[in-house]
Amino acid sequence: MAQNGTRATGPRCIALVGPFQSGKTTLLEAILARTGAIQRQGTIDAENTVGDASKEARHHKMSVEISVASTSFMGDAYTFVDCPGSVEFVHDMRAALPAVDAAVVVCELDEKKVPQLQLILRELENQKIPRFVFLNKVDKVDSTIHDVLRVLQPASRSKLVLRQIPTFSGDIVTGFVDLALERAFVYKEHAPSEVVPLEGDALDREKTARFSMLETLADHDDELMEQLLEDIQPPRDKVFDDLSKELREGLVCPVLFGSATRTNGVLRLMKALRHESPGVADTAKRLGVKGGHPVAYVLKTINTSHGGKMSVARVLSGKIGDGTTLLTSDGEAGRVAAVFKLMGQQSEKRGAAEAGDTVALGKLDHAKTGDTLSDSQQTHSPLAKVSPHAPVLSIAVAAKERKDDVKLGQALAKLLEEDPSISVVHNAEAHEVVIWGQGEMQLRVATERLADRFGIATASHKPTVGYRETIKKGIVQRGRHKKQSGGHGQYGDVVLDIKPLPRGSGFTFSEEIKGGVVPRNYIPSVEAGVIDALKHGPLGFPVVDVAAKLIDGSYHTVDSSDMAFQLAGRLAIHEGLPQCQPVLLEPIYQVEIVCPSEATAKMNALMSGRRGQILGFDTREGWDGWDVVRVQMPESEIGDLIVEVRSATAGVGSFTFKFDHMAELMGRTADQIVAARKAAAA
Ligand SMILES: Nc1nc2c(ncn2[C@@H]2O[C@H](COP(=O)(O)OP(=O)(O)OP(=O)(O)O)[C@@H](O)[C@H]2O)c(=O)[nH]1
Ligand SMILES: [Mg+2]
DSSP states (O other): OOOOTTTOSOOOEEEEESSTSHHHHHHHHHHHHHHSSSSSSOOTTTTTSSSSOSSHHHHHHOOOEEEEEEETTTTTEEEEEEESGGGGGGGHHHHHHHGEEEEEEEOOOOOGGGGHHHHHHHHHHHHTEEEEEOOOOTTTTOOGGHHHHHHHGOOOOOOEEESEEEEEEEEEHHHHHHETTEEEEEETTEEEEEEOOOOHHHHHHHHHHHHHHHHHHHHTTTHHHHHHHHHHHHHHHHHHHHHHHHHHTEEEEEEEEEEETTTTHHHHHHHHHHSSSHHHHHHHHHOOOOOOSSSSEEEEEEEEEEEEEEEEEEEEEEEETTEEEETTTEEEEOOOOOOOETTTTTEOOSSSSEEOOEEEETTTTTTTTTOEEEEEEOOOOOOOOOOOOOOOOOOOOOEESGGGHHHHHHHHHHHHHTTTTOOEETTTTTTEEEESSSSSHHHHHHHHHHTTOOOOOOOHHHHHOOEEEESSEEEEEEEEEOOOOOOOEEEEEEEEEEOOOOOOOOEEEEOOTTTTTOOGGGHHHHHHHHHHHSHHHTSOOOOOEEEOOOOEEEEOOTTTHHHHHHHHHHHHHHHHGGGGEEEEEEEEEEEEEEEEGGGGGHHHHHHHHTTOOOEEEOOOOOTTEEEEEEEEEEEHHTTTHHHHHTTTTTOOOEOOOEEEEEEEOOOOHHHHHHHHHHHHHH
């Protein structure tokens, strides 16, 4: 167990997280290069980085899943989990976080990205993950870097402490002073920074900045507070101990900076991780691991293109090797076929994994992302439960070739296994397979994977909206089916009293037949015919909220049959409904949008453009500076709502929705919908 003053031991697992495109994958590359795991530092543009090695990530030049790579630094093993920054792939990050020792939050000095940073920090705060901030791209910033705390602090609930201050040549950051070490360094491109004398203006700034770092630390350390008040220089070790302890307890969040593309500040970051980040013992304690026997957490499931399944898992206790049989919390997980070390998409067999190691376990057929694994002696209660965010966008997909229909179902099941923030719904009525997810890019990547990895070409389109129709007035309608052709004839004759029902009632059928004018055994036939006819009303949609009462009819002893009465029932509906003022019904949903307060007014405008009805505004509980907007809006308008909500909120706004009621729709919009339906049916 790591104590004050002692470094944590065992292999570490560190997440690289942060807003979209802040440089996480590039930082992973820089770390791997600086620590000697790779010979040459690749770049995103050259498409040769260890992370983002999948075809889809390369193609879009963004992370679309986590990348995992291991290295060693000063004799310790480290595995980094590079997480996507896009909100659409955030589930990959959220599911990976529980088992990491700490996170490095890679960010930029950009006010516009602060809301995204806040979302990510919130996730870390909620999961109690100790976190460093790494302010990246200092090669691009100017003197605004002095504003770093003012800009970033609002995103964090715990206090940010500057661990370093920049030194300049003109407006360009050329190095830094480490405030704990009290040493100045100048950057060297793709080489370790060089120590230089700390003097002049830099020394003065160092004194002030160091004092303010110590003041922050002293908020949680009375002894240090006394030393500061009495003007006693605290020993350097004490400062390091405090930094480490307060980081682990989530009281402070140290801020370091550098440039991933130039490998600047990377060694300092590694040293901070080495000395200050907690290790597996702390993490096992945080998660409540009952140790002594093998326990691991699955942070990602990968179905490789050659068909093998791999579960990326952090071992939190015990030892897991080839042939170990593992259990999930509620059943068998499978037998480990092999243990792999990961280097992005490359995997290499290795020996048994021990507490702290993050490895890929081959062929655990029944293990899912988020599962807690233990050996066959004893199941372990789930260490964490991370439910995906509710989906916000959908597309309907179909295999371009009929022969791929079955394969499509199997491939989708695998995609879902890898990314549980995707779900699939079969719309039997519209004969559609609908994929639900977190945004356009995620769904695009899903269809690209279907093609690249599973060889299934698909076509996609907007999913069918669940329109219905009903009638505004009633009618008494006769339906008579009579055919005399050659031998056996067909005869069925019914009179239906058709009436509208209140909204949400569905369909009722009743009868008031006197004197056996329609024989008992044919009454269900009439009902079946009516139900069948209601599947397509005069406007082309299923008919709801209608009552049909069979009140009269006649029969023929020889020619009447089940079929003849079914047809008679259908006829009565087909002929009757067009005279009943049919009207279109559209599904209305209750939508709850969450957004930073400054975007609330924009939501208002957005809603009125989408036939939304605002029900109310509220502040979002537990979220300073955020609002909740409650709206009712038609399903057809929710289709791509997320795209606009995100663009109005720098990517952080979101919503949930649930069906509320069906509402009548008339006028031009209704006419267009009916015309489109007719055209599609023709
Ligand atoms: N100038 C400069 N550019 C950088 C630096 N680090 C990364 N970049 C650039 O920023 C862009 C995004 O880099 P990535 O490493 O893909 O960023 P990311 O955070 O992994 O992106 P996502 O995973 O998609 O959120 C690329 O064009 C990088 O070359 C840096 O330190 N300085
Ligand atoms: Mg990335």
